[in-house]
Amino acid sequence: SGPHAILGIETSCDETAAAVVDGDRRILSNVVLSQLDDHRVYGGVVPEIAARAHLDHLDAIVARAMQEAGLGFADLAGVAATAGPGLIGGVLVGATLAKAIASAHGKPFLAVNHLEGHALTARLTDGIDFPYLLLLVSGGHCQLLLVQGVGRYRRLGTTIDDAVGEAFDKTAKLLGLGYPGGPAVERAAASGDASKVELPRPMVGKPGCDFSFSGLKTAVRRRVEEAGDGLDAGGIANIAAAFQKAVAASLVDRTRRAVDLLEAEGLAGRPLVVAGGVAANGTIRAALAALAQDRGMRFVAPPLVLCGDNGAMIAWAGQERLALGLIDGMDFRPRPRWPL
Numbered sequence: 129s130g131p132h133a134i135l136g137i138e139t140s141c142d143e144t145a146a147a148v149v150d151g152d153r154r155i156l157s158n159v160v161l162s163q164l165d166d167h168r169v170y171g172g173v174v175p176e177i178a179a180r181a182h183l184d185h186l187d188a189i190v191a192r193a194m195q196e197a198g199l200g201f202a203d204l205a206g207v208a209a210t211a212g213p214g215l216i217g218g219v220l221v222g223a224t225l226a227k228a229i230a231s232a233h234g235k236p237f238l239a240v241n242h243l244e245g246h247a248l249t250a251r252l253t254d255g256i257d258f259p260y261l262l263l264l265v266s267g268g269h270c271q272l273l274l275v276q277g278v279g280r281y282r283r284l285g286t287t288i289d290d291a292v293g294e295a296f297d298k299t300a301k302l303l304g305l306g307y308p309g310g311p312a313v314e315r316a317a318a319s320g321d322a323s324k325v326e327l328p329r330p331m332v333g334k335p336g337c338d339f340s341f342s343g344l345k346t347a348v349r350r351r352v353e354e355a356g357d358g359l360d361a362g363g364i365a366n367i368a369a370a371f372q373k374a375v376a377a378s379l380v381d382r383t384r385r386a387v388d389l390l391e392a393e394g395l396a397g398r399p400l401v402v403a404g405g406v407a408a409n410g411t412i413r414a415a416l417a418a419l420a421q422d423r424g425m426r427f428v429a430p431p432l433v434l435c436g437d438n439g440a441m442i443a444w445a446g447q448e449r450l451a452l453g454l455i456d457g458m459d460f461r462p463r464p465r466w467p468l
């Protein structure tokens with residue numbers, strides 16, 4: 129096992145996760161327990177159920193992460209946990225356990241912003257330098273950020289209504305594809321023909337770098353209503369494919385504008401990074417990769433296991449913060465809202 133290992137705990141949504149990452153960017157363990165089955169019947173994440181499930185499982189998940197890393201708590205250089213933003217019940221469970229371990233073993237406690245975890249993952253996987261352009265696409269967020277350093281983010285664009293993952297989840301519901309929506313829509317889209325269904329391309333051609341997905345969702349609803357009982361698996365696949373294509377086009381258009389903006393500021397050729405749960409989508413990854421190639425930028429997308437919520441990204445953000453001496457006190461209060 130490597131030097132300077134940090135335990136990272138993630139409990140801000142419906143994944144109970146813990147991981148150990150060392151100072152040489154090695155992931156010594158990465159354990160993720162999905163609560164999907166607990167929430168599926170409700171068609172979405174129920175905060176109270178999530179908090180209780182984190183409480184039930186986190187001890188065992190942390191023990192497994194430590195065991196797989198071959199380390200005891202005494203060997204750690206620090207303990208990091210997501211301290212927001214997210215469902216506060218779950219965040220409290222994770223942050224409180226991290227504080228307890230840190231204080232019992234005299235280790236630094238690192239309160240990590242969940243979004244910073246996603247934002248710095250590309251430095252864990254690919255070791256890229258600052259600054260870089262980040263498209264952060266998850267269930268709760270859709271933002272374009274210039275990542276200038278740890279704790280130094282400049283927001284270039286954000287969504288004016290739904291997050292992109294939320295749009296996938298709502299579209300899946302409309303199409304009867306179940307929860308979670310992203311992977312289900314992507315699977316259905318694989319056998320669909322996008323050209324069979326006309327859908328708007330949200331914000332394409334508009335100035336600025338903001339996003340909007342509620343109009344697209346409404347358009348999907350209209351297509352579903354128009355089809356009525358005649359909507360078969362083939363029709364569902366076509367709508368899913370058209371939706372996914374429209375989302376990719378919108379993300380690429382907005383990202384291209386951010387690239388223009390940075391080029392105008394003398395920041396041409398910096399890496400383009402995508403992160404967050406939606407970064408797992410193959411169509412979106414391919415569209416962004418093409419944009420990056422076109423603009424002479426290195427494209428970095430995390431491996432699929434590091435797109436969705438995980439402990440490794442929190443442990444790594446902890447590494448970055450500890451290296452800068454950004455240690456937090458035991459009085460750090462978890463934050464349900466915490467913009468980057």
Ligand code: KG4
Nearest residue numbers: 266267268293310311404405406409436437
């Ligand atoms: O980052 P994440 O795991 O949790 C949040 O911090 O929100 O992102 C979850 C979101 C969900 O909305 C899920 O439907 C979406 O990511 N997602 C996908 C795919 N896999 C997960 N969206 C599109 N395509 C996918 N393959």
Ligand code: ZN
Nearest residue numbers: 266404405437
């Ligand atoms: Zn996330």
